Amino acid sequence: xxxxxxxxINGRKREEAVGGSELLIELLRDRLGLTGTKMGCDGGDCGAxxxxxxxxxxxxxxxxxxxxxxxxxxxxxxxxxxxxxHPIQExxxxxxxxxxxxxxxxxIMAAKALLDKHPEPSPQEIRAGLANNLCRCTGYxxxxxxxxxxxxxxxxxxxxxTRGGP
Amino acid sequence: MSRGTRGAKGESKQERKIVHxxxxxxxxALGTRQHKYIGKPQPLIDGVDKSTGRGKYSxxxxxxxxxxxxxxxxxxxxxxxxxxxxxxxxxxEGVRAVVTGADTDTPFGVLPVARDEYALAKEKVRYKGEEVxxxxxxxxxxxxxxxxxxxxxxxxxxxxxxxxxxxADGAEQIQPHKPGNIEREVDxxxxxxxxxxxxxxxxxxxxxxxxxxxxxxxxxxxxxxQWDEQHGRLTLWCSTQVPYYVHMSLSAVMGLDMSQIRVIxxxxxxxxxxxxxxxxxxxxCGLLARKARGTVKLVVSREEVFxxxxxxxxxxxxxxxxxxxxxxxxxxxxxxxxRGGAYGGYGVVTILxxxxxxxxxxxxxxxxxxxxxxxxxxxxxxxxxxxxTVDTRFAFESMLDMMARKLGLDAVELRKRNLLQTPTxxxxxxxxxxxxxxxxxxxxxxxxxxxxKVGKLPFGKGIGFAGSHYCSGSAKPVNRSHMPHAVVTMKxxxxxxxxxxxxxxxxxxxxxxxxxxxxxxxxxxSPARFRVVAADSAITPKDNGSYSSRVTLYVGxxxxxxxxxxxxxxxxxxxxxxxxxxxDVELVGDEFRLISDPDKTLPFKDMVEIALSYEGTIVxxxxxxxxxxxxxxxxxxxxxxxxxxxxxxxxxAVEVDVDIRTGKVTVENVTVAHDCGFALNPLSVRGQxxxxxxxxxxxxxxxxxxxxxxxxxxxxxxxxxxxTIMESPPIETIIVESNESGGPFGAKxxxxxxxxxxxxxxxxAIHDAIGVRVKDLPLSPEKVHAAIQQAxxxxxxxxAPIAEAGR
Numbered sequence: 004x005x006x007x008x009x010x011x012i013n014g015r016k017r018e019e020a021v022g023g024s025e026l027l028i029e030l031l032r033d034r035l036g037l038t039g040t041k042m043g044c045d046g047g048d049c050g051a052x053x054x055x056x057x058x059x060x061x062x063x064x065x066x067x068x069x070x071x072x073x074x075x076x077x078x079x080x081x082x083x084x085x086x087x088x089h090p091i092q093e094x095x096x097x098x099x100x101x102x103x104x105x106x107x108x109x110x111i112m113a114a115k116a117l118l119d120k121h122p123e124p125s126p127q128e129i130r131a132g133l134a135n136n137l138c139r140c141t142g143y144x145x146x147x148x149x150x151x152x153x154x155x156x157x158x159x160x161x162x163x164x165t166r167g168g169p
Numbered sequence: 170m171s172r173g174t175r176g177a178k179g180e181s182k183q184e185r186k187i188v189h190x191x192x193x194x195x196x197x198a199l200g201t202r203q204h205k206y207i208g209k210p211q212p213l214i215d216g217v218d219k220s221t222g223r224g225k226y227s228x229x230x231x232x233x234x235x236x237x238x239x240x241x242x243x244x245x246x247x248x249x250x251x252x253x254x255x256x257x258x259x260x261x262e263g264v265r266a267v268v269t270g271a272d273t274d275t276p277f278g279v280l281p282v283a284r285d286e287y288a289l290a291k292e293k294v295r296y297k298g299e300e301v302x303x304x305x306x307x308x309x310x311x312x313x314x315x316x317x318x319x320x321x322x323x324x325x326x327x328x329x330x331x332x333x334x335x336x337a338d339g340a341e342q343i344q345p346h347k348p349g350n351i352e353r354e355v356d357x358x359x360x361x362x363x364x365x366x367x368x369x370x371x372x373x374x375x376x377x378x379x380x381x382x383x384x385x386x387x388x389x390x391x392x393x394x395q396w397d398e399q400h401g402r403l404t405l406w407c408s409t410q411v412p413y414y415v416h417m418s419l420s421a422v423m424g425l426d427m428s429q430i431r432v433i434x435x436x437x438x439x440x441x442x443x444x445x446x447x448x449x450x451x452x453x454c455g456l457l458a459r460k461a462r463g464t465v466k467l468v469v470s471r472e473e474v475f476x477x478x479x480x481x482x483x484x485x486x487x488x489x490x491x492x493x494x495x496x497x498x499x500x501x502x503x504x505x506x507x508r509g510g511a512y513g514g515y516g517v518v519t520i521l522x523x524x525x526x527x528x529x530x531x532x533x534x535x536x537x538x539x540x541x542x543x544x545x546x547x548x549x550x551x552x553x554x555x556x557x558t559v560d561t562r563f564a565f566e567s568m569l570d571m572m573a574r575k576l577g578l579d580a581v582e583l584r585k586r587n588l589l590q591t592p593t594x595x596x597x598x599x600x601x602x603x604x605x606x607x608x609x610x611x612x613x614x615x616x617x618x619x620x621x622k623v624g625k626l627p628f629g630k631g632i633g634f635a636g637s638h639y640c641s642g643s644a645k646p647v648n649r650s651h652m653p654h655a656v657v658t659m660k661x662x663x664x665x666x667x668x669x670x671x672x673x674x675x676x677x678x679x680x681x682x683x684x685x686x687x688x689x690x691x692x693x694x695s696p697a698r699f700r701v702v703a704a705d706s707a708i709t710p711k712d713n714g715s716y717s718s719r720v721t722l723y724v725g726x727x728x729x730x731x732x733x734x735x736x737x738x739x740x741x742x743x744x745x746x747x748x749x750x751x752x753d754v755e756l757v758g759d760e761f762r763l764i765s766d767p768d769k770t771l772p773f774k775d776m777v778e779i780a781l782s783y784e785g786t787i788v789x790x791x792x793x794x795x796x797x798x799x800x801x802x803x804x805x806x807x808x809x810x811x812x813x814x815x816x817x818x819x820x821x822a823v824e825v826d827v828d829i830r831t832g833k834v835t836v837e838n839v840t841v842a843h844d845c846g847f848a849l850n851p852l853s854v855r856g857q858x859x860x861x862x863x864x865x866x867x868x869x870x871x872x873x874x875x876x877x878x879x880x881x882x883x884x885x886x887x888x889x890x891x892x893t894i895m896e897s898p899p900i901e902t903i904i905v906e907s908n909e910s911g912g913p914f915g916a917k918x919x920x921x922x923x924x925x926x927x928x929x930x931x932x933x934a935i936h937d938a939i940g941v942r943v944k945d946l947p948l949s950p951e952k953v954h955a956a957i958q959q960a961x962x963x964x965x966x967x968x969a970p971i972a973e974a975g976r
Contacts, residue, residue: 096217
């Protein structure tokens with residue numbers, strides 16, 4: 004028995020018929036080809052599958068697809084809106100927040116949720132915001148630096164917008 | 170093209186030429202060159218693919234008609250297989266293939282001396298989780314139903330988790346060809362060890378234990394196999410560090426000529442050694458694809474990763490060390506038992522590494538090593554970052570601190586009194602050329618303020634020091650041949666781009682980026698013109714793969730040669746275009762120009778036109794083979810292991826806070842100095858060193874894999890607790906450059922050597938903090954608390970306050 008759900012994924016309206024046991028990560032990866040979101044464990048331990056559901060960081064490997072009916076989903080593929088890199092992506096690239104890159108999409112989405120709430124996080128706030136996401140390569144310091152880079156860049160962009168505004 | 174104008178700064182052509190020549194002369198005199206593309210932080214060439222989610226890992230390939238592969242695993246640690254009945258599974262709708270041990274008759278394994286594994290168990294299972302059967306079906310649900318329908322009858326046998334029981338007389342034999350369950354016994358003596366101990370004023374003997382740990386790479390193993398029935402060919406995408414091993418093993422297991430197999434390595438989500446060996450799941454994926462005559466995607470679960478992991482073995486070390494009163498090490502004797510698991514795997518190499526790299530960091534002329542690699546009914550252990558050397562380094566560097574205390578010497582001073590004079594040949598015939606260890610020590614002491622802190626911090630706080638080292642590639646590959654160790658090809662085509670082809674597996678360590686930097690530097694061409702194609706057997710030259718930290722030195726040297734040949738072609742063509750000799754031409758930005766007359770220029774694309782005239786696409790090749798002098802000795806068995814063209818060195822200081830009530834250890838900060846010869850990409854070197862230090866912390870503080878009746882007790886990322894961002898300390902990384910003459914631009918290993926030092930530095934720091942020595946890893950609250958309790962009991966006898974014991 005399938006349920007028809009309508010949702011917005013990366014700014015695009017979609018209608019999908021989903022099975023009762025189908026997970027959001029299966030819908031994203033296997034049916035829509037959005038393979039940026041990764042599966043690193045058997046459910047809920049590693050954070051690699053983190054996406055934003057209505058702005059909240061959510062484990063897509065534990066979320067039934069049917070439960071996100073009417074929601075707005077953002078995955079790592081939907082982060083850069085103007086074609087270039089989002090400042091968080093740029094931070095992970097330039098500061099080597101990614102080595103193997105497998106935790107990166109989840110890490111970046113968790114960082115997005117963090118910076119949306121706390122635009123100028125302290126290192127301890129960054130740690131708390133990314134505490135559900137495991138990385139096995141970096142030792143995490145370069146990830147903190149990547150998020151700090153993004154926070155700084157976003158701050159400058161906000162200032163420029165405010166100054167240029169009416 | 171601009172002609173006849175004066176230079177930007179207004180100097181005459183003649184002046185400019187003189188300035189240029191003077192600069193060259195000065196650089197030559199200083200022995201350095203101004204580098205354009207190396208020695209500077211370079212973000213990874215695949216970094217954007219990672220941060221956008223665009224990069225494809227093995228599990229990301231979606232083929233519309235792909236079948237789903239699933240593996241049935243043994244529920245017994247040791248049992249005879251009486252029968253396997255797959256008929257019910259085969260009869261199910263949607264099941265396209267079922268394979269068992271009957272589908273392959275050729276064993277495989279990474280070492281030619283230990284090809285003892287079948288893709289699927291035959292006759293016996295030897296550990297819980299061993300592959301018994303596999304299915305390919307139209308979807309995951311059907312595949313799992315089919316697994317449940319396979320009937321296997323087992324006759325359980327006695328199983329062993331403890332190697333000391335497996336070695337005992339009368340134990341059930343796990344492998345028919347290994348009596349006493351000894352995979353390999355090593356008995357080495359160099360110098361005169363008894364005389365060395367006789368000449369010692371102080372002798373210490375202690376036992377150390379390190380439990381099994383595992384890679385826990387973020388990407389679970391995955392493969393996609395595509396069978397072309399018309400041509401009888403297989404293409405396999407898989408998450409591997411060594412595509413060439415997978416290629417060879419598939420050929421053997423499937424009875425298929427290597428020419429009919431293509432192995433492609435997409436992006437790899439971490440290795441740390443676990444993807445070095447070709448593994449059963451890759452073989453099974455190939456077998457299923459052929460039997461189903463289609464495409465099979467096989468992604469193993471995280472639990473399966475733990476069941477069949479190839480981690481660092483549990484290691485029991487008994488170490489004896491002799492030293493004179495003035496701190497000169499006279500002799501060392503080590504006895505090591507490694508729990509190897511059910512198959513040979515890398516075991517012979519691991520047990521040899523543990524002994525070989527007792528050497529090559531300090532000057533010790535008398536060394537005895539007895540090693541036992543023992544078969545047990547647990548997963549076959551294998552290579553893990555710092556292969557074989559980590560647990561013995563923990564023992565050795567812990568003991569140096571104990572020895573220093575016994576002699577009343579400063580622990581770092583004791584190390585300094587036993588440094589090597591290099592270049593030198595160790596007693597076990599390892600060539601040590603560049604040796605930045607003394608500088609690493611000094612830099613760490615200075616940056617960490619070690620001497621202002623050690624023994625002086627308040628009770629509960631402490632600082633510890635230790636050193637470690639690792640090879641830059643195994644000088645002799647396990648598959649002996651007369652082929653070079655690395656081959657790189659390079660192509661220049663009409664589009665003016667240069668493509669570098671290498672079989673070296675980029676697994677996140679940044680190897681493709683470094684090769685691009687080296688090529689850009691040698692040729693003088695901007696990185697923007699480069700592409701790197703890594704590891705596709707149909708396209709890239711064969712490479713021995715990403716293990717033993719060999720890639721920077723080996724593939725780097727091959728890249729230098731291919732690039733030098735490309736540079737010759739490029740500059741000869743440019744010279745022809747400028748009516749000059751190549752030596753008179755330089756490349757600035759996208760323009761060639763005459764050094765003597767910089768206004769005479771030739772655009773890059775015009776050079777390409779000339780280079781390709783009458784010739785077409787330009788292809789160059791570079792190779793590298795290790796020099797014979799680096800191959801190690803020939804007069805004893807196992808001499809090839811440990812031998813390397815170069816060794817990296819690391820020194821670390823770790824500061825801790827110990828909660829005396831709970832035994833909880835908080836790592837407050839780490840200072841590390843790593844000698845990588847020359848940092849081709851300092852961004853990557855820092856990343857690799859920090860990652861190593863952190864992984865050392867993970868093992869030292871909290872990781873362990875234990876078994877109950879052969880079943881791993883923590884087969885998931887919640888129970889196998891590696892550190893989160895919350896407990897990961899700041900790391901201050903110092904790069905030391907000893908300029909290795911055998912390395913590309915002086916470079917050597919950066920990705921493994923800093924792991925081992927963390928563990929003993931942590932133990933030494935805990936001792937400094939609370940006066941308690943813990944010799945059992947991990948230094949978890951339980952172990953530290955138990956050691957504190959023991960010390961308290963001992964205090965009642967000795968009446969020495971715990972806070973002062975040994976401080």
